[in-house]
Amino acid sequence: MEPIIALATPPFVSALALLRLSGDGVFAILESLFSKPIGNVEQRRIEFGTLRFEGKEIDQVCVYLYPNPRSMTGEDVVEITCHGSMVIVDEIVAAFLSKGVRYAVNGEFSSRAFLNGKMDLIEAEAVNDMIKATTAEAKNVALLSLEGKTSKVVLPLKQELADLLALLEVGIDYPEYDEEEAFTIPAFLTKSQAIRERLQGLIAQGEEGKIIRNGIKVAIVGEPNVGKSSLLNALLEEEKAIVSPIPGTTRDIVEGQISVKGIPVLLLDTAGIHQTEDQIERIGVDRSYASVEQADLILHVLDASKPEEDPDLEARLAGKKVVKIFNKADLVPSQKEGELYISALHHEVEAVKEAIYQALAIHEDSYHTPSLSNVRELALLRKIDGELAKAQEEAGAGAGFDLLSLSLQRAYRFCRELLGEEASQDLSDEIFSRFCVGK
Numbered sequence: 001m002e003p004i005i006a007l008a009t010p011p012f013v014s015a016l017a018l019l020r021l022s023g024d025g026v027f028a029i030l031e032s033l034f035s036k037p038i039g040n041v042e043q044r045r046i047e048f049g050t051l052r053f054e055g056k057e058i059d060q061v062c063v064y065l066y067p068n069p070r071s072m073t074g075e076d077v078v079e080i081t082c083h084g085s086m087v088i089v090d091e092i093v094a095a096f097l098s099k100g101v102r103y104a105v106n107g108e109f110s111s112r113a114f115l116n117g118k119m120d121l122i123e124a125e126a127v128n129d130m131i132k133a134t135t136a137e138a139k140n141v142a143l144l145s146l147e148g149k150t151s152k153v154v155l156p157l158k159q160e161l162a163d164l165l166a167l168l169e170v171g172i173d174y175p176e177y178d179e180e181e182a183f184t185i186p187a188f189l190t191k192s193q194a195i196r197e198r199l200q201g202l203i204a205q206g207e208e209g210k211i212i213r214n215g216i217k218v219a220i221v222g223e224p225n226v227g228k229s230s231l232l233n234a235l236l237e238e239e240k241a242i243v244s245p246i247p248g249t250t251r252d253i254v255e256g257q258i259s260v261k262g263i264p265v266l267l268l269d270t271a272g273i274h275q276t277e278d279q280i281e282r283i284g285v286d287r288s289y290a291s292v293e294q295a296d297l298i299l300h301v302l303d304a305s306k307p308e309e310d311p312d313l314e315a316r317l318a319g320k321k322v323v324k325i326f327n328k329a330d331l332v333p334s335q336k337e338g339e340l341y342i343s344a345l346h347h348e349v350e351a352v353k354e355a356i357y358q359a360l361a362i363h364e365d366s367y368h369t370p371s372l373s374n375v376r377e378l379a380l381l382r383k384i385d386g387e388l389a390k391a392q393e394e395a396g397a398g399a400g401f402d403l404l405s406l407s408l409q410r411a412y413r414f415c416r417e418l419l420g421e422e423a424s425q426d427l428s429d430e431i432f433s434r435f436c437v438g439k
């Protein structure tokens with residue numbers, strides 16, 4: 001394919017920068033700018049030399065030569081390590097552009113790797129997830145996918161779908177087949193149920209993987225003055241939000257990020273919820289309600305010295321995941337059994353982190369288990385399950401094997417799509433455009 005170039009490291013000043021080229025003729029193009037002959041590249045090789053353009057030296061560089069197919073993209077690839085000044089990077093890029101190389105678009109290197117069979121879609125997406133990971137745990141989960149371990153989870157599923165489909169097809173073509181071996185509706189229901197259980201396990205694991213990778217939003221809500229902002233500050237170990245004894249101090253949402261056992265948690269401190277005539281405060285209260293809607297988990301803070309239930313707020317929290325917290329434990333002589341008491345003022349909030357972790361109900365395994373955890377993958381798993389559910393329903397209503405086979409074929413196609421085996425160009429374009437250039 002046509003040669004492309006991109007900067008693979010961030011566009012800032014640093015000790016070194018790495019540029020990557022891939023495509024037809026990249027060795028010859030490099031040779032035309034390099035101080036040494038490159039010749040035939042039969043094995044991977046590193047050369048040190050000078051890049052020159054129009055009689056002017058650009059920089060001393062190391063070039064890494066990867067002949068196809070043993071390269072990241074499967075094409076001829078050149079990587080250039082130069083000194084990390086953006087002036088040098090710009091000059092190198094300009095020199096290559098003048099030689100007919102084009103600047104890569106987002107994800108083009110990974111997209112070529114995918115098209116050349118160097119990795120499947122799940123692995124390609126893992127490259128993106130790994131680069132975007134903000135915690136070590138998130139990076140580890142992405143690494144499992146990159147190593148192909150997630151794809152291996154899908155292969156048995158694909159095999160089971162293929163087996164079931166084959167049994168249905170035999171049943172359609174040879175209905176008179178030996179009585180004892182004939183495939184029956186009850187047998188179909190049993191087998192399809194086993195596959196659905198595997199699928200549901202994958203979906204549950206994927207949801208947990210998604211939390212570990214992307215993190216969650218946690219809203220801190222409650223009446224004014226109960227100590228919500230104090231709790232935010234104590235968790236952040238920073239005086240981020242204004243704290244005062246005057247009710248109604250916080251009016252806007254104040255955000256802060258913490259890590260709970262490696263899970264990125266975005267905390268939202270909100271305005272105290274109560275009836276108010278103050279116009280600005282009312283806007284704040286509306287924002288608090290909106291945060292409740294958006295959040296994955298709510299920390300409902302009450303003042304332990306005067307715990308008042310607000311039926312209005314309780315109603316809003318119905319159906320949400322809520323952790324109830326009694327703050328200002330230092331002001332009360334006794335604590336109710338089984339409730340969570342803390343003192344934000346005295347920075348006694350470790351128990352809150354533990355409670356957040358417990359509420360998420362993450363299995364320890366999920367930190368080490370490969371899972372299908374991005375939106376595309378989870379949606380496809382649900383579609384496969386949906387097709388099987390439909391087939392089971394039809395089987396229950398007396399449908400023939402031919403009808404069931406249609407649902408199974410769709411399920412099988414979704415499974416192939418999961419691995420990128422049947423990805424349309426549109427789909428892979430959509431996926432790779434989320435990558436940054438240079439990948």
Ligand SMILES: Nc1nc2c(ncn2[C@@H]2O[C@H](COP(=O)(O)OP(=O)(O)OP(=O)(O)O)[C@@H](O)[C@H]2O)c(=O)[nH]1
Pocket residue numbers: 223224225226227228229230231242243244245246247248249250251270271272273327328329330331342343344345346
């Ligand atoms: N004794 C005691 N006082 C606390 C504790 N936590 C917070 N306070 C005090 O309670 C008052 C209100 O605290 P904030 O954190 O501003 O309360 P808030 O819920 O954010 O209030 P609004 O923003 O007005 O809704 C301040 O005077 C805090 O110092 C605690 O654990 N113990």
Ligand SMILES: [Mg+2]
Pocket residue numbers: 228229230241242243249250269270271272
């Ligand atoms: Mg506040």
